[in-house]
Amino acid sequence: MRNSGAVLILTFIAILTLQAAGVSPPGKPRLTSCRSPEKETFTCWWEPGGDGGLPTTYALYYHLENSETVYECPDYRTAGENSCFFNKNDTSLWVNYNITVVASNALGKNISDPVEVDVVYIVQPNTPEHVTAVVVHDEQGPFVRVSWEKPRTADTRSGWITLLYQLRVKQEKDKEWEEYNAGMQKYYNVFSLHPDKEYMVQVRCKPDHGFWSEWTQTTYVKMPDYITRERSLWIMITIFFVFIVVILTWTLNVKRNSVKLCLLPAVPGPKIKGFDKQLLKSGKSEEVFNTLVIQGFPPTTDYDNLLVEYLEVYDNEEQELVQDGKDLSEDCMKSKSPSDIDSGRGSCDSHTLLLEKCMDGREGSGSNQHQYSQHGETRWASTESSESQDPEPGSPESANGRGKTWPVVFPSPQPQPHHHYPVGAAKPAYHSVPEILNHLSPHAMSSNYHQLNHQDILQQERRFSKPACRHSQSYNQFNLDGIDTPAPGVAPSPSLEYVEVQRVNPENMLLLRPLSDPNREPEGSDCTREDYSKVKEVTSNNILLLQRDMSHQCVDDYSQADQCTTQQPPHPCKPAVHQSNSGMPQEAIRVMGNGYVDSTVLMPSY
Amino acid sequence: MTQGSRLYFAVTVLMCAFVSINGVGLNDLLERASQLSDKLHSLSTSLTNDLDSHFPPVGRVMMPRPSMCHTSSLQIPNDKDQALKIPEDELLSLARSLLLAWSDPLALLSSEASSLAHPERNTIDSKTKELQDNINSLGAGLEHVFQKMGSSSDNLSSLPFYTSSLGQDKTSRLVNFHFLLSCFRRDSHKIDSFLKVLRCRAAKKRPEMC
Numbered sequence: 001m002r003n004s005g006a007v008l009i010l011t012f013i014a015i016l017t018l019q020a021a022g023v024s025p026p027g028k029p030r031l032t033s034c035r036s037p038e039k040e041t042f043t044c045w046w047e048p049g050g051d052g053g054l055p056t057t058y059a060l061y062y063h064l065e066n067s068e069t070v071y072e073c074p075d076y077r078t079a080g081e082n083s084c085f086f087n088k089n090d091t092s093l094w095v096n097y098n099i100t101v102v103a104s105n106a107l108g109k110n111i112s113d114p115v116e117v118d119v120v121y122i123v124q125p126n127t128p129e130h131v132t133a134v135v136v137h138d139e140q141g142p143f144v145r146v147s148w149e150k151p152r153t154a155d156t157r158s159g160w161i162t163l164l165y166q167l168r169v170k171q172e173k174d175k176e177w178e179e180y181n182a183g184m185q186k187y188y189n190v191f192s193l194h195p196d197k198e199y200m201v202q203v204r205c206k207p208d209h210g211f212w213s214e215w216t217q218t219t220y221v222k223m224p225d226y227i228t229r230e231r232s233l234w235i236m237i238t239i240f241f242v243f244i245v246v247i248l249t250w251t252l253n254v255k256r257n258s259v260k261l262c263l264l265p266a267v268p269g270p271k272i273k274g275f276d277k278q279l280l281k282s283g284k285s286e287e288v289f290n291t292l293v294i295q296g297f298p299p300t301t302d303y304d305n306l307l308v309e310y311l312e313v314y315d316n317e318e319q320e321l322v323q324d325g326k327d328l329s330e331d332c333m334k335s336k337s338p339s340d341i342d343s344g345r346g347s348c349d350s351h352t353l354l355l356e357k358c359m360d361g362r363e364g365s366g367s368n369q370h371q372y373s374q375h376g377e378t379r380w381a382s383t384e385s386s387e388s389q390d391p392e393p394g395s396p397e398s399a400n401g402r403g404k405t406w407p408v409v410f411p412s413p414q415p416q417p418h419h420h421y422p423v424g425a426a427k428p429a430y431h432s433v434p435e436i437l438n439h440l441s442p443h444a445m446s447s448n449y450h451q452l453n454h455q456d457i458l459q460q461e462r463r464f465s466k467p468a469c470r471h472s473q474s475y476n477q478f479n480l481d482g483i484d485t486p487a488p489g490v491a492p493s494p495s496l497e498y499v500e501v502q503r504v505n506p507e508n509m510l511l512l513r514p515l516s517d518p519n520r521e522p523e524g525s526d527c528t529r530e531d532y533s534k535v536k537e538v539t540s541n542n543i544l545l546l547q548r549d550m551s552h553q554c555v556d557d558y559s560q561a562d563q564c565t566t567q568q569p570p571h572p573c574k575p576a577v578h579q580s581n582s583g584m585p586q587e588a589i590r591v592m593g594n595g596y597v598d599s600t601v602l603m604p605s606y
Numbered sequence: 607m608t609q610g611s612r613l614y615f616a617v618t619v620l621m622c623a624f625v626s627i628n629g630v631g632l633n634d635l636l637e638r639a640s641q642l643s644d645k646l647h648s649l650s651t652s653l654t655n656d657l658d659s660h661f662p663p664v665g666r667v668m669m670p671r672p673s674m675c676h677t678s679s680l681q682i683p684n685d686k687d688q689a690l691k692i693p694e695d696e697l698l699s700l701a702r703s704l705l706l707a708w709s710d711p712l713a714l715l716s717s718e719a720s721s722l723a724h725p726e727r728n729t730i731d732s733k734t735k736e737l738q739d740n741i742n743s744l745g746a747g748l749e750h751v752f753q754k755m756g757s758s759s760d761n762l763s764s765l766p767f768y769t770s771s772l773g774q775d776k777t778s779r780l781v782n783f784h785f786l787l788s789c790f791r792r793d794s795h796k797i798d799s800f801l802k803v804l805r806c807r808a809a810k811k812r813p814e815m816c
Contacts, residue, residue, distance in 0.1 A: 040686050066673040092684040094792055096672055120795055159806025159816050160686050160799075184815060208644055208802075209651065209795065 024052035025108030029101040031115045035124045038153040039093070039161050039207070042086050042119050043079040046101045049110060056105040060084040065096035065116075093120050123210035125163060126151035128186075133201045133221035136189075141228055144169075144221050147187035148203045151213070162208045168215070169193075169201050177202075196225040632754045636805040639751055642744040643701075643798040649740065650791040653733050656726045657784050665781045675789035677707050677765050682796060694804055695757040701800045702748050704793050705741060707765035711786055712738050714772070718783060723776035737790075744797075 027049025036042035048058065060073035073084035097119070101112040128148040136145050146167055154161050167188055168177035182188045193199060199222070202215040252259055499512040536547030672678070682700060683689035692700075716738055719731040752760070772782040806816035 065671055066678075088685065088687075094682065094796055095684065118792070120792075120799075155686065157806070157816055158686075158690055159803040160690065162802055208798070209647055 022053050023107060024054075026050060026052045026054075026056040026103035026105045026110045028110045029058060029103045029112045031099060031101055031112055034099070034115070034117050034122050035211075036091070036119050036122050037124060037126050037151070038155060039120060039123050040088050040155075041091050042117075042122060043083055044073075044086075044099060044115075044117070045079070045083045046112065048082060048103060049112075051103075052105055052107060054105040054107060056103050058082065059102045059104070060099060061102065062097050062099040064092065065098065091119055094118065121209075123161070123207045125154050125161070125205055125207055125210070125213045127213050127216045128165065128203045128205050129216075131201065131203050131216050131219045133199075133219050135221065135224060137224075141191075142195075142224055142226060144190045144193055144199065144201075144223070145187060146190060146201050146203070146219075148216070149186060151205065154205075154207075163205045164208065165203060165205045166212075167201060167203045169199050171197055171199055193223050195223050195228070198222045632751065633805075633808050635747065635751050635754060636801065636808050639744060639747045640798065640801040640805045642740060642747060643794065643801050646737065646740050646744060647791070647794040647798045649733055649737050650787065650794050653730060653737070654784075654787055654791055656729055656733070657724065657787060660725050661784065662777065662780070665777070665784065668778075668781050670782075670785050672789065672792070674785075675792070676711070676767050676769075677704060677789065677793055680704065680707075680763055680765060689799070689803060694807055695755055697800045697804055698748065698752060698755060698757075699761055699763075701797045701804075702745075702752065703763040703765060704797050705745050705748060706762060707767065708790055708793060709741060709745070710767045711769075711790070712741060714767075714769070715783065715786060715790075718772050718779065721779075722783060723780055 029046050029049045031044060031046045034042055034044035044060065046058065046060070048056065060076075061070050062073070063070045071090075073086075074090050075085040075087065076083065078085040095118065097117045098114050099117060100114045103110045103112075128151055131146065131148040133144050133146045135142050146169075148165070148167075150156055150163060154163055156163055162184065164184060165182040165186065165188075166179060167182060167190075168179045169190055170177045171194075180188055180190065190201075198220060201219045201221060202217075204213045204215045206212045501512055505511055534547045535544045537545040539545060680700070680703060683692060689697075712734070716731075716734045719734040720727065722730060724730065769782075772786070773779040809816055
């Protein structure tokens with residue numbers, strides 16, 4: 001007991017002394033890895049744990065799993081420092097090796113942890129050999145064919161070991177390698193390499209179940225300078241298209257005018273007889289309009305007379321004062337008038353009307369005619385004078401005096417005075433329009449109308465509804481185009497006579513026939529009130545929309561800006577008064593007693 | 607006589623054709639078989655890795671020795687020289703015996719996989735099932751190869767597997783599962799190696815593959 005204790009103490013002191021001196025038993029070694037390159041031999045490496053300041057020796061011991069016999073490493077040298085090489089004879093497959101390394105020096109030894117190794121699981125082949133990279137020129141373009149050989153030690157021929165290959169390629173400047181798997185074959189074609197560049201190639205291999213080998217040394221290959229077929233094709237296509245574009249542009253340029261015609265067809269311009277477009281283009285509208293002006297129209301003299309005449313005529317206040325235009329509309333369809341918006345009263349200014357008749361009638365004799373002409377003049381005068389005044393509700397006379405009415409064409413020889421006036425008489429006659437045919441000729445007023453008509457030409461179209469009971473309500477558009485220049489040599493008719501519109505033919509011409517025509521069909525009683533047309537609405541381009549008024553109870557209303565919204569005929573409504581928005585003189589329609597509208601039109605003064 | 611000789615000649619030609627066709631067939635069969643065995647071993651390796659990811663250290667201590675695998679009694683070549691000396695049919699019967707020995711244990715593994723005390727249980731379960739399928743296909747393929755080879759004797763070794771359960775507690779079950787799997791991994795590598803040797807031996811016409 002004492003001895004052992006003393007020995008222990010001494011040993012302890014010795015160790016301490018030795019440690020103070022810097023020497024110690026070796027550190028624990030560690031087996032780092034074991035590898036078999038061909039599944040026939042293998043090598044294990046260890047790292048020392050520290051030699052403790054004294055020369056240390058290492059020994060590797062192993063035993064197989066199914067025996068207890070411990071063997072020492074047969075070869076410490078072949079594989080280098082701190083390694084143990086197991087040759088073929090010492091290598092058994094599918095058997096676990098239990099390997100330990102013992103480090104020993106003068107002071108003691110140290111044993112590493114045991115490691116179980118099965119050789120078949122630690123296979124890592126050597127690198128492939130003889131890597132070559134060759135540029136192959138193909139019709140598609142050059143590519144690189146990389147070929148190599150198997151590592152010398154691996155016996156793939158018998159199938160003992162199966163190797164899979166992998167190669168990688170990059171340019172010197174690239175960061176990432178491009179990897180390709182070659183399977184079990186020993187060559188590989190690399191495409192899509194850039195021309196005139198140098199590439200680095202490396203190859204490695206791996207067994208079917210094992211570790212990858214190291215990469216081979218770099219093999220360099222330089223691609224030749226060539227233009228890829230694809231790029232040359234694109235260049236050709238581009239040049240071709242540029243060429244085509246140039247040709248097209250030049251052709252378009254040459255044929256510029258016809259192309260313009262084709263793409264932007266000419267818009268038919270307005271054709272106004274007597275209207276000189278060139279003159280308009282050249283400049284002054286004055287000149288243009290002057291050509292259309294009929295001299296002496298409107299009559300600017302004798303306004304008083306006109307007024308007087310006007311007053312004389314209306315002897316019945318309750319008479320529906322015709323919308324002056326209303327009468328006229330049936331007497332003479334007026335296509336347009338710049339300033340006279342009489343509500344549909346036909347006048348000789350209608351371009352479809354037989355202007356000759358108008359003129360003749362105007363020139364003709366007859367007190368009535370004269371009256372009417374004067375009346376017309378009066379009206380003209382009145383309109384002119386009251387151009388800017390608003391019509392006011394009041395006596396029909398004053399209203400009439402202010403209103404503008406168209407002088408009526410009176411083909412019938414002896415109308416009663418009030419008949420002749422385009423007044424809404426109690427028993428309104430038919431608003432007659434002088435027949436276009438010759439035997440009814442307009443009277444002396446025609447010249448005025450003629451002038452008026454000329455002025456009409458200037459204006460926009462208007463629409464009229466035909467109040468004649470016989471005819472359906474329709475809007476007739478009186479086109480500028482259809483205007484007939486009033487013939488200067490219209491024969492004057494000897495008498496005035498009412499005419500009525502028989503029908504409107506397709507060319508928008510009113511066919512008139514005199515009221516005294518025996519062939520005329522009797523009219524229904526309900527037409528009596530329908531001779532007068534009521535202006536329902538004036539459209540934006542100064543067209544009066546006439547309405548068939550069936551009701552006796554149209555409100556006598558005077559309004560400036562109401563608008564009828566419906567256009568169905570039998571509909572009591574408030575006649576509308578529109579502000580013309582064309583800059584023309586204002587027109588106002590005044591509703592008289594039983595709903596007829598008295599339109600007052602302001603004539604422009606020339 | 608002439609007719610007889612002609613007949614004999616025709617039969618010979620046909621037989622030669624048949625044999626040559628068979629030869630090609632054998633090559634392809636072996637190619638397919640080695641692919642299957644490769645897949646088998648890869649699966650078992652990945653299963654082992656999954657299992658190792660969460661293996662209790664104590665298990666390593668408890669692990670039975672590999673020599674206790676039920677197939678350890680089979681005499682197999684231990685190195686290349688021995689292996690290359692073995693004739694083809696013997697190699698084939700070795701492979702088939704091993705394969706046959708594992709059909710029952712794999713069934714056990716498959717049934718136990720779902721109740722393993724392991725976080726990767728589901729993956730292990732699915733892979734085990736896949737292993738079973740693979741083994742069945744390979745077994746059938748090897749049957750064909752055997753018939754194609756036309757060896758007379760069928761000397762399959764019997765390697766019975768007597769274990770019916772992996773254990774009572776979950777740790778021992780896990781350990782036994784791991785052990786059984788490691789035995790299988792090794793045996794699958796053997797099968798794979800033998801078949802690949804066979805493949806290259808039969809592929810005289812395609813030396814570039816071997």
